[in-house]
Amino acid sequence: MQVKQAKKVSGVVRVPGDKSISHRAVMFGAIAEGTTRISGFLAGADCLSTIRCFQQMGVKITRQGDEVTVEGKGWYGLNEPAEVLDVGNSGTTIRLLSGILATQPFHSVLQGDESIARRPMRRVMTPLRQMGARIDGRKEGEYTPLSIRGGDLHGIAYASPVASAQVKSAILLAGLQAAGDTSVTEPMRSRDHTERMLRAFGIDVRQEGLTVTVQGGQQLTAREIEVPGDISSAAFLLAAAFMLPGSELVIQNVGVNPTRTGILDVIRAMGGEVRLENERIWNEEPVADLHVAYRPLNGAVIEGELIPRLIDEIPVIAVLATQATGRTIIRDAQELRVKETDRIATIAEELGKLGAQITPTEDGLIIEGPVQLQGALTDSRGDHRIGMAMAVAALAATGETTIADAEAINVSFPGFAELLSSITEHA
Numbered sequence: 001m002q003v004k005q006a007k008k009v010s011g012v013v014r015v016p017g018d019k020s021i022s023h024r025a026v027m028f029g030a031i032a033e034g035t036t037r038i039s040g041f042l043a044g045a046d047c048l049s050t051i052r053c054f055q056q057m058g059v060k061i062t063r064q065g066d067e068v069t070v071e072g073k074g075w076y077g078l079n080e081p082a083e084v085l086d087v088g089n090s091g092t093t094i095r096l097l098s099g100i101l102a103t104q105p106f107h108s109v110l111q112g113d114e115s116i117a118r119r120p121m122r123r124v125m126t127p128l129r130q131m132g133a134r135i136d137g138r139k140e141g142e143y144t145p146l147s148i149r150g151g152d153l154h155g156i157a158y159a160s161p162v163a164s165a166q167v168k169s170a171i172l173l174a175g176l177q178a179a180g181d182t183s184v185t186e187p188m189r190s191r192d193h194t195e196r197m198l199r200a201f202g203i204d205v206r207q208e209g210l211t212v213t214v215q216g217g218q219q220l221t222a223r224e225i226e227v228p229g230d231i232s233s234a235a236f237l238l239a240a241a242f243m244l245p246g247s248e249l250v251i252q253n254v255g256v257n258p259t260r261t262g263i264l265d266v267i268r269a270m271g272g273e274v275r276l277e278n279e280r281i282w283n284e285e286p287v288a289d290l291h292v293a294y295r296p297l298n299g300a301v302i303e304g305e306l307i308p309r310l311i312d313e314i315p316v317i318a319v320l321a322t323q324a325t326g327r328t329i330i331r332d333a334q335e336l337r338v339k340e341t342d343r344i345a346t347i348a349e350e351l352g353k354l355g356a357q358i359t360p361t362e363d364g365l366i367i368e369g370p371v372q373l374q375g376a377l378t379d380s381r382g383d384h385r386i387g388m389a390m391a392v393a394a395l396a397a398t399g400e401t402t403i404a405d406a407e408a409i410n411v412s413f414p415g416f417a418e419l420l421s422s423i424t425e426h427a
């Protein structure tokens, strides 16, 4: 992908459906009773991996563009898969699916790409084993391929060492078919799409402080799901608008679940304004149109409870910080080291190629701004969010920037290059 320096961005646009919600809609639809119709589904590579895994277990799923129909088979209608289940690049698929497979009295093997093979799985396998599932994998269950034989689970009260929605969701899903209550307590609140969508499917989910509890033996009832636009995708466009003077954007139908809106808080803390218009609720999820106009931003400190609310946006926040006045410090974000790539190292290295003043730390980044970036040859390293962050950086860089391996962007934002060029004005 080639990106030239831009003067400004403007327009009224929509971004593809939320990745977290799209995965969950297919998964919950598959184990629900009845037919689930999904609109606004994210047809990115990750969510298509989820569809394929359930098709391999005999679930009838049809898709036309962003409309998906899932013919639910109930908890015990899944078939033992004859082949290895391929999760591709998707951490959400492998971790949430493990929770469902832990309830199934058959054998399954899960595997993905090279990035998945390096990502930690014991955080999910340990609690599922405690519930009674038989699970194994490389390095004592830390790495793929994973093999799971489930069934006959009992509830646990689990204190998770990480604030991770993937861990929380896997345990809650297993808990729905375990004897007694299952609860998960997190050190900080992670995104709560699972809790909200389970309620939409008729499940009783109890929340008390940082603890979420479900009782075993509950069935899901199919329903229609309208997926809002992904704020993590909108973040790239928001950042572009605050980097290029004169920019103005409206991004319609974006999910603004408070466990995901850390990016909006950061923009405000840096001196920008994001107006939420036309606020409404779609299947328990708040949705709004985001209206932004350029303002010069200042550096900020980003840490603590804010981190889980913007974890996927940190690469593009680092890009934004290169154009803000002063120092931006990001800390408590060590989870970035185990994402699709080690995002602390990759964003520091790739932005460094454009001349950014960015220093990686053990758990974050320190960025000095403003700096005039220079066009260069960069690489997504197979990480969708690094690819998009570099494309946004390129808008503020002199000349032209090449992003190698930009196909990775299809994981979460098909059509990104076209959308970006449709809102970009060149000098």
Ligand code: S3P
Residues within 6 Å of the ligand: 019, 020, 021, 092, 163, 164, 165, 166, 167, 169, 190, 191, 311, 312, 335
């Ligand atoms: C996700 C949760 C987050 C996030 C990922 C999607 C989800 O990961 O980074 O992109 O859909 O539950 P963790 O829960 O591991 O922090």
